[in-house]
Amino acid sequence: MDIVDQSIHELHRSLKAGEVSSVEATRAMLARIEAVEPQIGSFITVTAGQALADAEAADRRIAAGRMDVLTGIPLALKDIFLTEGIRTTCGSRILSNFVPPYSATSWEKLKQRGVVLLGKLNQDEFAMGSSNESSAFGTVRNPWDTTRIPGGSSGGSAAAVAARQATATLGTDTGGSIRQPASHCGCVGLKPTYGRVSRYGVIAYASSLDQVGPLTRDVTDSAILLGAVAGYDPKDSTSVNTPVPDYTAVLTGTVKGLRIGLPREYFIAGLDPDVQKAMDAAIETYRQLGAEFVDISLPHTDYAVATYYLIATAEASSNLARYDGVRFGHRAEEASGLLDMYTKSRSQGFGAEVKRRIMLGTYALSSGYYDAYYVKAQKVRTLIMQDFMRAFEGVDVILTPVAPTPAFRIGEKADDPLQMYLSDIFTIPVNLAGTCALSVPAGFSSDGLPIGLQLIGKPFCEETILRAAHAFEQVTEWHTRKAVI
Amino acid sequence: MRFQPVIGLEVHVQLKTDSKIFCGCSTSFGSEPNSQTCPVCLGLPGALPVLNKKVVEFAIKAGLATNCSITPRSIFARKNYFYPDLPKGYQISQFEDPICQRGWLDIQVEGQELKRIGITRIHMEEDAGKLVHGEVSGLEEGSGVDLNRACTPLLEVVSEPDLRSSDEAVAYLKQLHQIVTWLGICDGNMEEGSFRCDANVSVMPVGSDVYGTRAEIKNVNSFKFVKQAIEYEIQRQIDLIEDGGRVVQETRLFDPNAGKTRSMRGKEEAHDYRYFPDPDLVPLVIDAAWVEQTRQELPELPECRRQRFMAAFSLPAYDAEVLTASRELADYFEACVALGANAKAVSNWVMGEITRSLNDSSTSIGTCPISPRLLVELLKLIDVGTISGKIAKTVFDEMWRSGKEPAAIVEEQGLVQVSDSGAIESIIDEILAREAGQVEEYRSGKDKLFGFFVGQVMKASKGKANPTVVNELLLSKLKG
């Protein structure tokens, strides 16, 4: 198998057997990036020199017999992760010159394992978007059909995996930003439980919803990467101090007796027929594997999108106040006075979608509106959380589509924010509930576009959804298909 | 019409923790601008706050010492506004559910009855940095931001509008100041801004129960200025109303040079801080055991100690008040008494010579060169008659300078009191012979001259003659 097509665990075997060196694997990846980047646009920054240095260090480590499963593996990070000494833009003009003096905890953890950093991946500006069209660094194209969006906000992270530009990537998920692009690009995307992975050094969009997770070729890789980045971090007060299990050890291939809930609110009329077909087939597959299905209800689903756009934008309006041109980032030239500097720097630095969300959030927090919007949204959030907790009294996992449709065309929803917001209708409730979910390839549309299946688990039960997804992967071949560019 | 002032105070107390409230940076002052910073207090992207437990402990102490109830689950909130000294564009503070609620302090204004002043709340928050203009090397033009102070811990203590005069306001402030310094949670330095006060002042007609519109006077940094600022503001509002005007709700700044408050129009106008719970910090849960443990560790508070000093050592109220001005002074006094000295004698010395010498040398009792043991040694020498009280003051001054044992000083300088009547008698004889004229006058009824003879004897003995013996002998000899 071509090096660029290998998963983490496959490449690890090759490295371990001495069939290939990390430098060779890295060169192959860099060559692939160069070859397909003009059509895809996954990267904001390619760190070729750094990557080769990392790879040489990894090869020495391998030679010394100090390797683990991630040593020498070429990865790439969404440009939302702070990487010391390497420009980190968050897809925004306002950070186009920002070189951070410290690194995200999740990146530190991977670095210690000896991974190779290929570069920083494109994304919607400040992770605000579902199509990757809001990036200040250009649109990313879907490797399966370059006239279509890859999904967002971790569009570069998903496209890079599908286009074989990185063995695996990290993204972040605030309302579906890992799962939806994973679904659209045909890879495995996992959003862990809130608090499972440290947010330290990850640029905040909506602090109570943001979570770091892997985008990978298959479920085993997802388990490997999650295990590498998960765990309590004293630098993140919201990270939770519970032990991290060996996620790869639970991939037994069996789901016999697993109780899977099907929420009636997610299987609605208007669901794309190809998506519906893929879901039906998946349900049948699980039935054959011995899983049991239970009809469930998540009654407050209808309010999820509105709730999300109040809470996320409220938090964002405050989180993005620090981009003021004073200490770092873009500062407008020729400003007369402080207020003018603020206004011009932010007007020039932020794109339209970011401005829209800052205004929405500022409004929701304003005196006189706070109770009607922010407080009410928090109450609904609690109800949505309770929906899930009640459902999980009777089921182990919940199965739903990831997105109502396969990837739409570039520009199709760019002028209609509401339509765009609705494309996250199935993923948003999971962030509001704070629990975990993943997207695993489950079929293709008649146009040949990937369709993902969402498995939602109980809080801190990532192993259950990984085991269920892995069992599905064992008896299907969707994840083995490859985009032709 | 006569007016009744209504005053509420908001006091910012800077806490004396080693590190900042949400990061590990040092809180010490005077270092290079921005040298005591990290991603968290610089507000860099991706940085997250982690609460310093010591700050919580200090806040609980302050709450208990001011009779507040401690909130079992309190919340941090973001106060949003743009300013260059505020790196994140919001200040982490508390809004709903602050850590301490519903407390009180009893204050005493001289000549008035004890009065209870309500404390609405005490909350924790981070301080901002500061702007520097031109006075920093490397800063050729424009303004700079020094974030060393950003993220240092503050408590804000908010009183009820229970104060009715500038004297009450000052009494309340002094008591609060004493408590926070007594607890060791604040250095109390008002000039450097460790203890600063905003005053909300309004007036209403006497007999009314509807408060007038209030003005907020910002950052008044001494007790004297608080008094001045409040008095000025009360009079300004009364004059305004009597002239047919109306008080507007606004923020005013006290100008100590002019002794006036003036409007800060513009800056604070209609701010909407958009408070909301900070999603980066989990709710602060304080269990009863923690509160109880802190309560146990609380030092005896000034008021209790004052009462005890009066009861246990039979001290006058005045002495007890002075000796409990600070915890260190009270500790010093008690250490002396514990070493066996007479309480009133110690009190006299502490209030007298010790306080005078501390003031003269601008030091505090914590660095007093005369330890309680040395002071007690000195008092013993007086007790047993080795030296007189007068000589003791000479010895004291030498102890202050050299730190030597009092007995050694007495020995070296030959200051031992002469009580031997033979030796004293011969001095007296000599003087009476020399001053025959004065003796005649005394004997003819000029009693006042007795003091003159005592003075002459003491002078001749270089102060060492035992005054009691001198008195006795002189009296009998002068009788003739």
Ligand SMILES: [Zn+2]
């Ligand atoms: Zn710091």
